[in-house]
Amino acid sequence: MKGLPPSRPSSPILPFVNIPPTASLLHRVGRPFVFTLACICAVRTVSFGLEQTSYHSIASPLGSTCEERGMISRLVNATEEASRIVVHFQASPLGEAEPNKINTLLRTPLNPFFTSIHESLFASSSAQSAPQTDNPAAGTSSCVAPVRHLIHMRPPPSLPRDEPTLFFAHCTSPERVVSFAPTWSHHLASTQSAPQGRGNGLRRPPPGCMVVDAIGEGDLEGRRKANIALKNAGTSCIMRDSSRVGERYEMRVLGLVRDAWVEAERRRWEQDGGPVVEWFVIADDDTFFVDISILKEMLLDFDHTEDHLLGGFSEAEGNFEEHKKHFLIAYGGGGLLISRSLMRKMQGLIPRCAKNFAHIFGGDGLISHCAALARDLSLEFVVEEVPGLSQMDMRGDASGFLSSGDRLLTLHHWASWLSLFPNTSGIDAVTLLGRASDLIGGQNMFQRWVFDEGRTVFTAGYSVMVHRDALSNDDLRRVEHTWPDFQPRKPSRGPRLEGKEKFTYFLESIEQLSPSLILFHHKCNHPSLNDTVSRIDILWDTRQPKPWWPFGREQVKRRHRRKGFKQYRV
Numbered sequence: 001m002k003g004l005p006p007s008r009p010s011s012p013i014l015p016f017v018n019i020p021p022t023a024s025l026l027h028r029v030g031r032p033f034v035f036t037l038a039c040i041c042a043v044r045t046v047s048f049g050l051e052q053t054s055y056h057s058i059a060s061p062l063g064s065t066c067e068e069r070g071m072i073s074r075l076v077n078a079t080e081e082a083s084r085i086v087v088h089f090q091a092s093p094l095g096e097a098e099p100n101k102i103n104t105l106l107r108t109p110l111n112p113f114f115t116s117i118h119e120s121l122f123a124s125s126s127a128q129s130a131p132q133t134d135n136p137a138a139g140t141s142s143c144v145a146p147v148r149h150l151i152h153m154r155p156p157p158s159l160p161r162d163e164p165t166l167f168f169a170h171c172t173s174p175e176r177v178v179s180f181a182p183t184w185s186h187h188l189a190s191t192q193s194a195p196q197g198r199g200n201g202l203r204r205p206p207p208g209c210m211v212v213d214a215i216g217e218g219d220l221e222g223r224r225k226a227n228i229a230l231k232n233a234g235t236s237c238i239m240r241d242s243s244r245v246g247e248r249y250e251m252r253v254l255g256l257v258r259d260a261w262v263e264a265e266r267r268r269w270e271q272d273g274g275p276v277v278e279w280f281v282i283a284d285d286d287t288f289f290v291d292i293s294i295l296k297e298m299l300l301d302f303d304h305t306e307d308h309l310l311g312g313f314s315e316a317e318g319n320f321e322e323h324k325k326h327f328l329i330a331y332g333g334g335g336l337l338i339s340r341s342l343m344r345k346m347q348g349l350i351p352r353c354a355k356n357f358a359h360i361f362g363g364d365g366l367i368s369h370c371a372a373l374a375r376d377l378s379l380e381f382v383v384e385e386v387p388g389l390s391q392m393d394m395r396g397d398a399s400g401f402l403s404s405g406d407r408l409l410t411l412h413h414w415a416s417w418l419s420l421f422p423n424t425s426g427i428d429a430v431t432l433l434g435r436a437s438d439l440i441g442g443q444n445m446f447q448r449w450v451f452d453e454g455r456t457v458f459t460a461g462y463s464v465m466v467h468r469d470a471l472s473n474d475d476l477r478r479v480e481h482t483w484p485d486f487q488p489r490k491p492s493r494g495p496r497l498e499g500k501e502k503f504t505y506f507l508e509s510i511e512q513l514s515p516s517l518i519l520f521h522h523k524c525n526h527p528s529l530n531d532t533v534s535r536i537d538i539l540w541d542t543r544q545p546k547p548w549w550p551f552g553r554e555q556v557k558r559r560h561r562r563k564g565f566k567q568y569r570v
Contacts, residue, residue, distance in 0.1 A: 067514070087146050106449070167281065183431060184233060186431075208275075209236050211238070213252075250363040257282075282335070290433075311336045311385065313391070330383045332362070399480075447460045454475070466503045480492070508522060517540070
Protein backbone atom coordinates (compact mmCIF):
# COMPACT_ATOMS: atom_id res chain seq x y z
CA MET A 1 0.00 0.00 0.00
CA LYS A 2 1.07 3.58 -0.56
CA GLY A 3 1.70 5.84 2.38
CA LEU A 4 3.22 9.01 3.68
CA PRO A 5 5.86 10.81 1.61
CA PRO A 6 9.18 9.71 3.08
CA SER A 7 11.66 12.19 4.42
CA ARG A 8 14.70 12.43 2.20
CA PRO A 9 18.39 12.14 3.06
CA SER A 10 19.98 15.25 4.44
CA SER A 11 22.41 15.37 1.53
CA PRO A 12 20.97 16.84 -1.68
CA ILE A 13 20.07 14.53 -4.51
CA LEU A 14 22.54 16.33 -6.80
CA PRO A 15 25.51 17.73 -4.85
CA PHE A 16 27.10 20.96 -5.97
CA VAL A 17 29.51 20.30 -8.80
CA ASN A 18 31.96 23.09 -9.66
CA ILE A 19 31.87 23.05 -13.45
CA PRO A 20 32.42 25.65 -16.09
CA PRO A 21 29.49 27.53 -17.62
CA THR A 22 27.19 25.31 -19.60
CA ALA A 23 28.04 26.73 -22.96
CA SER A 24 31.77 26.28 -22.38
CA LEU A 25 31.30 22.76 -21.03
CA LEU A 26 29.12 21.74 -23.96
CA HIS A 27 31.64 23.20 -26.33
CA ARG A 28 34.46 21.17 -24.71
CA VAL A 29 32.95 17.74 -23.95
CA GLY A 30 29.51 17.74 -25.50
CA ARG A 31 25.96 17.41 -24.11
CA PRO A 32 26.02 13.54 -23.66
CA PHE A 33 28.95 13.70 -21.29
CA VAL A 34 27.23 16.27 -19.04
CA PHE A 35 24.10 14.14 -18.88
CA THR A 36 26.14 11.05 -18.03
CA LEU A 37 28.03 12.92 -15.30
CA ALA A 38 24.77 14.12 -13.71
CA CYS A 39 23.37 10.57 -13.68
CA ILE A 40 26.49 9.19 -12.05
CA CYS A 41 26.36 11.86 -9.32
CA ALA A 42 22.70 11.15 -8.68
CA VAL A 43 23.18 7.38 -8.39
CA ARG A 44 26.21 7.62 -6.09
CA THR A 45 24.54 10.26 -3.89
CA VAL A 46 21.36 8.20 -3.54
CA SER A 47 23.50 5.18 -2.67
CA PHE A 48 25.22 7.23 0.01
CA GLY A 49 21.85 8.35 1.29
CA LEU A 50 20.70 4.75 1.57
CA GLU A 51 23.77 4.01 3.70
CA GLN A 52 23.17 6.91 6.04
CA THR A 53 19.44 6.94 6.61
CA SER A 54 16.89 4.50 7.97
CA TYR A 55 13.65 3.65 6.27
CA HIS A 56 10.27 5.23 6.76
CA SER A 57 7.10 3.22 7.01
CA ILE A 58 4.87 3.25 3.94
CA ALA A 59 2.32 0.94 5.45
CA SER A 60 -0.98 2.77 5.05
CA PRO A 61 -2.77 5.62 3.28
CA LEU A 62 -3.34 9.05 4.73
CA GLY A 63 -6.93 8.25 5.62
CA SER A 64 -6.03 5.33 7.90
CA THR A 65 -5.84 5.33 11.70
CA CYS A 66 -3.07 6.91 13.74
CA GLU A 67 -1.81 3.50 14.82
CA GLU A 68 -1.49 2.17 11.28
CA ARG A 69 0.78 5.12 10.51
CA GLY A 70 3.05 4.38 13.46
CA MET A 71 1.37 6.92 15.73
CA ILE A 72 -0.99 6.74 18.69
CA SER A 73 -4.45 8.22 19.15
CA ARG A 74 -4.63 10.83 21.87
CA LEU A 75 -6.42 9.98 25.09
CA VAL A 76 -9.74 11.67 25.69
CA ASN A 77 -8.63 12.74 29.15
CA ALA A 78 -6.09 15.54 28.67
CA THR A 79 -4.60 15.03 32.14
CA GLU A 80 -3.91 11.37 31.47
CA GLU A 81 -2.46 12.26 28.08
CA ALA A 82 -0.04 14.70 29.69
CA SER A 83 1.15 12.03 32.14
CA ARG A 84 2.29 9.51 29.51
CA ILE A 85 5.01 9.12 26.94
CA VAL A 86 4.75 6.86 23.91
CA VAL A 87 7.58 4.90 22.31
CA HIS A 88 7.41 3.00 19.03
CA PHE A 89 9.44 -0.21 18.66
CA GLN A 90 9.53 -1.48 15.09
CA ALA A 91 11.10 -4.55 13.51
CA SER A 92 14.43 -3.74 11.94
CA PRO A 93 14.48 -4.38 8.16
CA LEU A 94 16.66 -7.13 6.80
CA GLY A 95 20.16 -5.87 6.24
CA GLU A 96 19.88 -3.10 8.84
CA ALA A 97 23.47 -2.68 10.02
CA GLU A 98 23.08 -1.22 13.49
CA PRO A 99 19.70 -1.90 15.13
CA ASN A 100 19.37 -1.45 18.85
CA LYS A 101 20.79 -4.60 20.40
CA ILE A 102 19.51 -6.46 23.44
CA ASN A 103 21.46 -6.23 26.71
CA THR A 104 23.73 -3.54 25.30
CA LEU A 105 24.33 -0.10 26.81
CA LEU A 106 23.00 2.39 24.28
CA ARG A 107 23.53 6.14 24.30
CA THR A 108 20.19 6.51 22.54
CA PRO A 109 17.43 7.97 24.74
CA LEU A 110 14.27 5.96 25.09
CA ASN A 111 12.40 9.25 24.72
CA PRO A 112 14.23 12.62 24.52
CA PHE A 113 11.70 14.44 26.67
CA PHE A 114 11.76 11.70 29.28
CA THR A 115 15.56 11.93 29.34
CA SER A 116 15.39 15.70 29.81
CA ILE A 117 13.34 15.36 33.00
CA HIS A 118 15.31 12.42 34.40
CA GLU A 119 16.93 14.36 37.23
CA SER A 120 13.68 16.00 38.26
CA LEU A 121 11.97 12.58 38.50
CA PHE A 122 14.23 11.76 41.43
CA ALA A 123 14.16 15.26 42.93
CA SER A 124 11.86 16.15 45.80
CA SER A 125 9.85 18.56 43.65
CA SER A 126 7.55 17.19 40.99
CA ALA A 127 8.80 17.06 37.46
CA GLN A 128 6.92 18.70 34.66
CA SER A 129 4.39 16.67 32.72
CA ALA A 130 5.18 15.48 29.23
CA PRO A 131 3.79 17.55 26.37
CA GLN A 132 3.17 15.66 23.13
CA THR A 133 3.66 17.55 19.89
CA ASP A 134 1.68 16.81 16.77
CA ASN A 135 3.38 15.09 13.89
CA PRO A 136 3.18 17.48 10.91
CA ALA A 137 2.76 14.51 8.61
CA ALA A 138 -0.37 13.45 10.45
CA GLY A 139 -2.27 16.58 9.55
CA THR A 140 -4.36 16.37 12.72
CA SER A 141 -3.90 16.94 16.44
CA SER A 142 -5.66 13.67 17.26
CA CYS A 143 -2.46 11.67 16.73
CA VAL A 144 0.66 11.46 18.90
CA ALA A 145 3.94 10.84 17.08
CA PRO A 146 6.06 8.57 19.30
CA VAL A 147 9.82 8.22 19.21
CA ARG A 148 10.72 5.25 17.02
CA HIS A 149 13.41 2.63 17.62
CA LEU A 150 14.35 -0.13 15.20
CA ILE A 151 15.11 -3.39 17.00
CA HIS A 152 15.72 -6.99 16.06
CA MET A 153 12.40 -8.70 16.75
CA ARG A 154 13.02 -12.42 16.65
CA PRO A 155 10.67 -14.28 14.28
CA PRO A 156 8.61 -17.22 15.53
CA PRO A 157 10.52 -20.53 15.66
CA SER A 158 10.58 -22.30 12.34
CA LEU A 159 9.25 -25.70 13.37
CA PRO A 160 9.15 -28.60 10.91
CA ARG A 161 5.90 -30.30 9.95
CA ASP A 162 6.85 -33.21 12.16
CA GLU A 163 7.42 -30.94 15.16
CA PRO A 164 7.87 -32.61 18.58
CA THR A 165 4.62 -33.98 20.01
CA LEU A 166 4.05 -33.37 23.72
CA PHE A 167 1.90 -34.86 26.45
CA PHE A 168 1.46 -32.97 29.74
CA ALA A 169 0.78 -34.57 33.13
CA HIS A 170 -0.16 -32.88 36.42
CA CYS A 171 -1.00 -34.08 39.91
CA THR A 172 -3.26 -31.72 41.85
CA SER A 173 -6.68 -31.34 43.45
CA PRO A 174 -9.98 -30.82 41.58
CA GLU A 175 -10.40 -27.43 43.27
CA ARG A 176 -7.06 -26.18 41.95
CA VAL A 177 -7.88 -27.48 38.48
CA VAL A 178 -11.05 -25.39 38.44
CA SER A 179 -9.06 -22.31 39.55
CA PHE A 180 -6.04 -22.79 37.27
CA ALA A 181 -7.66 -24.19 34.10
CA PRO A 182 -8.07 -20.72 32.50
CA THR A 183 -4.32 -20.09 32.91
CA TRP A 184 -3.45 -23.56 31.57
CA SER A 185 -5.22 -22.74 28.33
CA HIS A 186 -2.18 -20.61 27.44
CA HIS A 187 -0.09 -23.73 26.83
CA LEU A 188 -2.66 -26.54 26.70
CA ALA A 189 -5.20 -25.13 24.22
CA SER A 190 -4.82 -25.17 20.45
CA THR A 191 -2.42 -22.57 19.08
CA GLN A 192 -1.77 -20.85 15.78
CA SER A 193 0.99 -22.35 13.67
CA ALA A 194 2.43 -18.87 13.11
CA PRO A 195 1.91 -16.19 15.79
CA GLN A 196 2.04 -12.42 15.28
CA GLY A 197 -0.24 -12.57 12.26
CA ARG A 198 2.31 -14.40 10.10
CA GLY A 199 1.88 -17.54 8.06
CA ASN A 200 -1.32 -19.22 6.99
CA GLY A 201 -3.01 -19.03 10.39
CA LEU A 202 -3.54 -22.80 10.66
CA ARG A 203 -4.13 -23.99 14.19
CA ARG A 204 -2.28 -26.78 15.92
CA PRO A 205 -4.43 -29.23 17.87
CA PRO A 206 -4.02 -29.01 21.65
CA PRO A 207 -1.30 -31.22 23.12
CA GLY A 208 -2.26 -34.33 25.04
CA CYS A 209 -2.83 -33.90 28.74
CA MET A 210 -4.08 -35.65 31.85
CA VAL A 211 -4.46 -34.74 35.51
CA VAL A 212 -4.65 -37.10 38.49
CA ASP A 213 -6.13 -36.36 41.88
CA ALA A 214 -3.37 -35.50 44.33
CA ILE A 215 -5.19 -36.26 47.58
CA GLY A 216 -8.67 -37.71 46.99
CA GLU A 217 -10.17 -40.96 45.85
CA GLY A 218 -13.45 -41.48 44.02
CA ASP A 219 -14.34 -37.77 44.11
CA LEU A 220 -16.75 -38.00 41.21
CA GLU A 221 -18.29 -34.55 41.71
CA GLY A 222 -14.91 -32.85 42.06
CA ARG A 223 -13.56 -34.53 38.94
CA ARG A 224 -16.74 -33.67 37.03
CA LYS A 225 -16.31 -29.97 37.79
CA ALA A 226 -12.61 -30.16 36.95
CA ASN A 227 -13.25 -31.83 33.59
CA ILE A 228 -15.85 -29.20 32.69
CA ALA A 229 -13.34 -26.44 33.50
CA LEU A 230 -10.66 -28.18 31.41
CA LYS A 231 -13.00 -28.54 28.45
CA ASN A 232 -14.14 -24.91 28.69
CA ALA A 233 -10.49 -23.84 28.66
CA GLY A 234 -10.05 -25.52 25.27
CA THR A 235 -7.66 -28.24 26.49
CA SER A 236 -7.61 -31.96 25.78
CA CYS A 237 -7.05 -32.71 29.49
CA ILE A 238 -8.98 -35.29 31.42
CA MET A 239 -8.87 -35.77 35.20
CA ARG A 240 -8.84 -39.23 36.73
CA ASP A 241 -7.90 -40.97 39.96
CA SER A 242 -4.22 -41.80 40.32
CA SER A 243 -2.98 -45.34 39.70
CA ARG A 244 -1.37 -45.05 43.14
CA VAL A 245 -4.52 -43.88 44.91
CA GLY A 246 -4.36 -44.09 48.70
CA GLU A 247 -0.64 -43.27 48.79
CA ARG A 248 1.08 -40.01 49.67
CA TYR A 249 1.33 -37.15 47.18
CA GLU A 250 4.93 -37.88 46.11
CA MET A 251 4.00 -41.44 45.15
CA ARG A 252 1.10 -40.16 43.06
CA VAL A 253 3.51 -37.89 41.21
CA LEU A 254 5.71 -40.92 40.51
CA GLY A 255 2.56 -42.67 39.31
CA LEU A 256 2.21 -40.00 36.58
CA VAL A 257 4.94 -41.85 34.67
CA ARG A 258 2.56 -44.78 34.30
CA ASP A 259 -0.69 -42.82 34.09
CA ALA A 260 0.51 -40.46 31.35
CA TRP A 261 1.93 -43.31 29.26
CA VAL A 262 -1.27 -45.36 29.46
CA GLU A 263 -3.47 -42.36 28.56
CA ALA A 264 -1.24 -41.31 25.66
CA GLU A 265 -1.23 -44.84 24.22
CA ARG A 266 -4.99 -45.16 24.71
CA ARG A 267 -5.54 -42.00 22.66
CA ARG A 268 -3.11 -43.23 20.04
CA TRP A 269 -4.93 -46.53 19.46
CA GLU A 270 -8.53 -45.59 20.27
CA GLN A 271 -8.80 -42.15 18.68
CA ASP A 272 -8.30 -43.11 15.03
CA GLY A 273 -4.51 -43.05 15.01
CA GLY A 274 -3.64 -40.26 17.41
CA PRO A 275 -0.07 -38.92 17.36
CA VAL A 276 2.82 -40.87 18.79
CA VAL A 277 3.90 -38.85 21.82
CA GLU A 278 7.61 -38.07 21.67
CA TRP A 279 8.04 -36.09 24.90
CA PHE A 280 6.21 -36.32 28.22
CA VAL A 281 6.11 -33.13 30.31
CA ILE A 282 5.52 -33.57 34.04
CA ALA A 283 5.11 -30.29 35.90
CA ASP A 284 3.52 -28.71 38.95
CA ASP A 285 0.08 -27.16 38.58
CA ASP A 286 1.60 -23.69 39.09
CA THR A 287 4.21 -24.05 36.36
CA PHE A 288 3.75 -21.37 33.70
CA PHE A 289 5.01 -22.23 30.21
CA VAL A 290 6.03 -19.00 28.48
CA ASP A 291 5.55 -20.30 24.93
CA ILE A 292 5.16 -23.91 23.80
CA SER A 293 6.73 -23.14 20.40
CA ILE A 294 10.10 -22.20 21.93
CA LEU A 295 9.91 -25.29 24.13
CA LYS A 296 9.48 -27.39 21.00
CA GLU A 297 12.29 -25.51 19.30
CA MET A 298 14.59 -26.44 22.19
CA LEU A 299 13.55 -30.10 21.89
CA LEU A 300 14.68 -30.18 18.25
CA ASP A 301 18.23 -30.49 19.62
CA PHE A 302 17.35 -33.83 21.26
CA ASP A 303 16.29 -37.21 19.87
CA HIS A 304 13.20 -38.69 21.49
CA THR A 305 14.33 -42.18 20.46
CA GLU A 306 17.26 -41.81 22.85
CA ASP A 307 17.09 -41.69 26.66
CA HIS A 308 16.76 -38.12 27.92
CA LEU A 309 15.58 -36.54 31.17
CA LEU A 310 15.62 -32.75 30.72
CA GLY A 311 15.02 -30.38 33.60
CA GLY A 312 16.23 -27.45 35.62
CA PHE A 313 18.03 -27.19 38.94
CA SER A 314 17.24 -24.72 41.69
CA GLU A 315 18.24 -21.10 41.08
CA ALA A 316 18.89 -20.74 44.83
CA GLU A 317 22.55 -21.30 45.65
CA GLY A 318 21.79 -22.94 49.01
CA ASN A 319 19.31 -25.45 47.58
CA PHE A 320 21.62 -26.22 44.70
CA GLU A 321 24.62 -26.92 46.93
CA GLU A 322 22.54 -29.01 49.34
CA HIS A 323 21.17 -31.24 46.59
CA LYS A 324 24.57 -31.42 44.95
CA LYS A 325 25.80 -33.40 47.95
CA HIS A 326 23.29 -36.15 47.18
CA PHE A 327 23.14 -35.67 43.38
CA LEU A 328 21.03 -33.13 41.59
CA ILE A 329 17.44 -33.91 40.62
CA ALA A 330 15.31 -32.33 37.90
CA TYR A 331 12.87 -29.97 39.61
CA GLY A 332 9.20 -30.45 38.77
CA GLY A 333 8.45 -26.76 39.21
CA GLY A 334 10.55 -25.95 36.15
CA GLY A 335 9.12 -28.94 34.32
CA LEU A 336 10.52 -32.43 33.63
CA LEU A 337 10.75 -33.48 29.98
CA ILE A 338 11.12 -37.23 29.46
CA SER A 339 11.82 -38.72 26.03
CA ARG A 340 9.61 -41.50 24.73
CA SER A 341 12.47 -43.98 24.83
CA LEU A 342 13.20 -43.38 28.51
CA MET A 343 9.50 -43.23 29.41
CA ARG A 344 9.00 -46.68 27.88
CA LYS A 345 11.89 -48.14 29.88
CA MET A 346 10.47 -46.76 33.15
CA GLN A 347 7.05 -48.44 32.78
CA GLY A 348 7.92 -51.76 34.37
CA LEU A 349 10.01 -50.17 37.11
CA ILE A 350 7.42 -48.04 38.92
CA PRO A 351 6.72 -50.54 41.76
CA ARG A 352 10.44 -51.13 42.25
CA CYS A 353 11.16 -47.39 42.23
CA ALA A 354 8.39 -46.78 44.79
CA LYS A 355 9.99 -49.36 47.08
CA ASN A 356 13.67 -48.50 46.58
CA PHE A 357 13.25 -44.74 46.83
CA ALA A 358 10.46 -44.47 49.40
CA HIS A 359 12.74 -42.32 51.57
CA ILE A 360 13.17 -39.68 48.84
CA PHE A 361 11.32 -36.41 49.39
CA GLY A 362 9.44 -34.94 46.44
CA GLY A 363 7.80 -36.56 43.46
CA ASP A 364 10.36 -35.01 41.12
CA GLY A 365 13.11 -36.65 43.17
CA LEU A 366 11.41 -40.02 42.84
CA ILE A 367 11.08 -39.65 39.06
CA SER A 368 14.73 -38.55 38.72
CA HIS A 369 16.00 -41.56 40.68
CA CYS A 370 13.68 -43.90 38.77
CA ALA A 371 15.05 -42.56 35.47
CA ALA A 372 18.57 -43.25 36.70
CA LEU A 373 17.53 -46.81 37.58
CA ALA A 374 16.02 -47.29 34.12
CA ARG A 375 19.25 -46.13 32.50
CA ASP A 376 21.43 -48.05 34.96
CA LEU A 377 23.45 -44.88 35.59
CA SER A 378 24.29 -42.71 38.54
CA LEU A 379 21.84 -39.80 38.87
CA GLU A 380 24.57 -37.25 38.24
CA PHE A 381 24.86 -38.55 34.65
CA VAL A 382 21.11 -38.67 33.96
CA VAL A 383 19.62 -35.20 34.45
CA GLU A 384 20.42 -32.77 31.62
CA GLU A 385 20.01 -29.16 32.72
CA VAL A 386 18.16 -26.87 30.31
CA PRO A 387 18.56 -23.12 31.01
CA GLY A 388 15.19 -21.40 31.18
CA LEU A 389 13.31 -24.20 32.98
CA SER A 390 12.90 -22.10 36.12
CA GLN A 391 12.15 -23.63 39.51
CA MET A 392 11.98 -20.11 41.01
CA ASP A 393 13.08 -21.01 44.55
CA MET A 394 12.55 -17.51 45.90
CA ARG A 395 9.87 -15.62 47.79
CA GLY A 396 8.59 -12.10 47.27
CA ASP A 397 9.40 -9.57 44.55
CA ALA A 398 10.45 -11.41 41.37
CA SER A 399 10.92 -8.26 39.24
CA GLY A 400 14.71 -8.50 39.39
CA PHE A 401 14.64 -12.05 38.05
CA LEU A 402 12.13 -11.31 35.30
CA SER A 403 14.00 -8.21 34.11
CA SER A 404 17.43 -9.91 34.07
CA GLY A 405 17.34 -10.36 30.29
CA ASP A 406 17.53 -14.16 30.49
CA ARG A 407 15.44 -16.29 28.17
CA LEU A 408 12.76 -18.07 30.16
CA LEU A 409 10.92 -21.25 29.16
CA THR A 410 8.93 -21.73 32.39
CA LEU A 411 8.13 -19.96 35.66
CA HIS A 412 7.08 -21.55 38.92
CA HIS A 413 5.48 -20.55 42.24
CA TRP A 414 3.39 -17.80 40.66
CA ALA A 415 0.39 -18.90 42.76
CA SER A 416 2.14 -18.84 46.12
CA TRP A 417 5.65 -17.59 46.78
CA LEU A 418 6.17 -14.96 44.12
CA SER A 419 4.94 -11.46 43.39
CA LEU A 420 5.20 -10.99 39.63
CA PHE A 421 3.41 -7.62 39.62
CA PRO A 422 2.71 -5.48 42.70
CA ASN A 423 -0.78 -5.80 44.18
CA THR A 424 -1.79 -8.35 41.53
CA SER A 425 -2.98 -11.90 42.11
CA GLY A 426 -0.96 -14.75 40.67
CA ILE A 427 -3.72 -15.77 38.28
CA ASP A 428 -4.12 -12.22 36.94
CA ALA A 429 -0.33 -11.89 36.64
CA VAL A 430 0.26 -15.04 34.55
CA THR A 431 -2.84 -14.30 32.48
CA LEU A 432 -1.29 -10.94 31.54
CA LEU A 433 2.13 -12.50 30.87
CA GLY A 434 0.50 -15.23 28.78
CA ARG A 435 -1.29 -12.68 26.63
CA ALA A 436 1.93 -10.72 26.13
CA SER A 437 3.76 -13.88 25.11
CA ASP A 438 0.99 -14.87 22.70
CA LEU A 439 1.25 -11.50 20.94
CA ILE A 440 5.03 -10.95 20.74
CA GLY A 441 6.18 -14.57 20.91
CA GLY A 442 8.18 -16.32 23.59
CA GLN A 443 11.34 -15.66 21.58
CA ASN A 444 10.93 -11.93 22.37
CA MET A 445 9.34 -12.22 25.81
CA PHE A 446 11.53 -10.84 28.64
CA GLN A 447 14.21 -9.67 26.18
CA ARG A 448 15.85 -6.46 27.35
CA TRP A 449 16.93 -3.20 25.70
CA VAL A 450 18.99 -0.62 27.64
CA PHE A 451 18.76 3.08 26.77
CA ASP A 452 20.10 6.39 28.12
CA GLU A 453 23.57 4.88 28.78
CA GLY A 454 22.12 2.42 31.29
CA ARG A 455 19.48 4.54 33.03
CA THR A 456 16.41 3.16 31.25
CA VAL A 457 15.71 -0.56 30.75
CA PHE A 458 12.82 -1.92 28.69
CA THR A 459 11.96 -5.59 29.28
CA ALA A 460 9.57 -6.77 26.56
CA GLY A 461 6.23 -7.95 27.89
CA TYR A 462 6.99 -6.93 31.46
CA SER A 463 8.33 -3.51 32.50
CA VAL A 464 10.23 -0.28 31.92
CA MET A 465 12.72 0.56 34.69
CA VAL A 466 14.21 4.02 35.12
CA HIS A 467 17.31 4.20 37.34
CA ARG A 468 18.70 7.25 39.08
CA ASP A 469 22.26 6.04 38.49
CA ALA A 470 23.13 4.33 35.24
CA LEU A 471 23.71 0.59 35.15
CA SER A 472 27.15 -0.58 34.07
CA ASN A 473 27.95 -3.54 31.85
CA ASP A 474 28.84 -5.46 34.99
CA ASP A 475 25.44 -4.58 36.49
CA LEU A 476 23.72 -5.94 33.39
CA ARG A 477 25.45 -9.28 33.86
CA ARG A 478 24.06 -9.55 37.40
CA VAL A 479 20.48 -10.20 38.46
CA GLU A 480 18.99 -7.60 40.80
CA HIS A 481 18.30 -9.38 44.09
CA THR A 482 14.84 -7.95 44.73
CA TRP A 483 13.58 -10.83 46.92
CA PRO A 484 14.60 -11.02 50.61
CA ASP A 485 16.26 -14.45 50.83
CA PHE A 486 17.54 -17.36 48.72
CA GLN A 487 20.84 -16.08 47.33
CA PRO A 488 20.78 -16.89 43.59
CA ARG A 489 23.34 -19.06 41.81
CA LYS A 490 23.71 -16.43 39.13
CA PRO A 491 25.91 -13.41 40.02
CA SER A 492 23.70 -10.79 41.67
CA ARG A 493 23.69 -7.18 42.81
CA GLY A 494 21.82 -5.48 45.61
CA PRO A 495 18.31 -4.12 45.07
CA ARG A 496 17.72 -0.47 44.24
CA LEU A 497 15.13 1.29 46.36
CA GLU A 498 11.88 1.94 44.54
CA GLY A 499 11.01 5.66 44.48
CA LYS A 500 14.51 6.82 45.37
CA GLU A 501 16.94 4.87 43.21
CA LYS A 502 14.57 3.62 40.52
CA PHE A 503 11.01 3.77 39.22
CA THR A 504 9.42 0.66 37.73
CA TYR A 505 6.65 1.01 35.18
CA PHE A 506 4.98 -2.41 35.21
CA LEU A 507 2.87 -3.77 32.39
CA GLU A 508 -0.75 -2.97 33.22
CA SER A 509 -2.77 -3.89 30.14
CA ILE A 510 -2.45 -4.76 26.46
CA GLU A 511 -4.34 -3.69 23.35
CA GLN A 512 -4.03 -5.56 20.07
CA LEU A 513 -4.64 -2.88 17.47
CA SER A 514 -4.07 -5.21 14.50
CA PRO A 515 -2.28 -8.52 13.88
CA SER A 516 1.04 -6.65 13.69
CA LEU A 517 0.43 -3.74 16.11
CA ILE A 518 0.30 -4.24 19.87
CA LEU A 519 0.08 -1.43 22.43
CA PHE A 520 1.54 -2.20 25.86
CA HIS A 521 0.43 0.06 28.70
CA HIS A 522 2.92 0.41 31.57
CA LYS A 523 2.27 2.34 34.76
CA CYS A 524 4.26 3.31 37.85
CA ASN A 525 2.03 3.77 40.89
CA HIS A 526 4.60 5.49 43.09
CA PRO A 527 2.92 8.59 44.56
CA SER A 528 5.82 10.90 43.70
CA LEU A 529 4.97 10.47 40.00
CA ASN A 530 1.33 11.52 40.30
CA ASP A 531 2.03 14.92 38.73
CA THR A 532 4.53 13.81 36.14
CA VAL A 533 5.13 10.91 33.74
CA SER A 534 3.41 7.95 35.38
CA ARG A 535 2.60 6.01 32.21
CA ILE A 536 4.75 4.65 29.39
CA ASP A 537 3.04 3.16 26.34
CA ILE A 538 5.04 0.91 24.02
CA LEU A 539 3.80 0.39 20.45
CA TRP A 540 5.18 -2.98 19.32
CA ASP A 541 5.19 -3.03 15.52
CA THR A 542 6.19 -6.21 13.67
CA ARG A 543 5.88 -4.58 10.23
CA GLN A 544 9.25 -4.08 8.62
CA PRO A 545 9.77 -0.56 7.27
CA LYS A 546 10.09 -0.33 3.50
CA PRO A 547 12.76 1.73 1.71
CA TRP A 548 11.75 4.77 -0.27
CA TRP A 549 14.16 3.57 -2.98
CA PRO A 550 11.85 2.68 -5.90
CA PHE A 551 13.35 -0.75 -6.50
CA GLY A 552 12.92 -3.83 -4.31
CA ARG A 553 15.54 -4.78 -1.75
CA GLU A 554 16.96 -7.68 -3.77
CA GLN A 555 17.02 -5.56 -6.92
CA VAL A 556 19.10 -2.93 -5.15
CA LYS A 557 21.53 -5.57 -3.88
CA ARG A 558 21.93 -7.08 -7.35
CA ARG A 559 22.49 -3.64 -8.88
CA HIS A 560 25.14 -2.81 -6.29
CA ARG A 561 26.93 -6.12 -6.79
CA ARG A 562 26.86 -5.72 -10.56
CA LYS A 563 28.24 -2.19 -10.30
CA GLY A 564 30.94 -3.27 -7.86
CA PHE A 565 29.70 -1.18 -4.89
CA LYS A 566 31.25 -2.77 -1.80
CA GLN A 567 29.10 -0.95 0.73
CA TYR A 568 25.36 -0.79 0.62
CA ARG A 569 22.51 -0.67 3.05
CA VAL A 570 19.15 -1.91 1.86
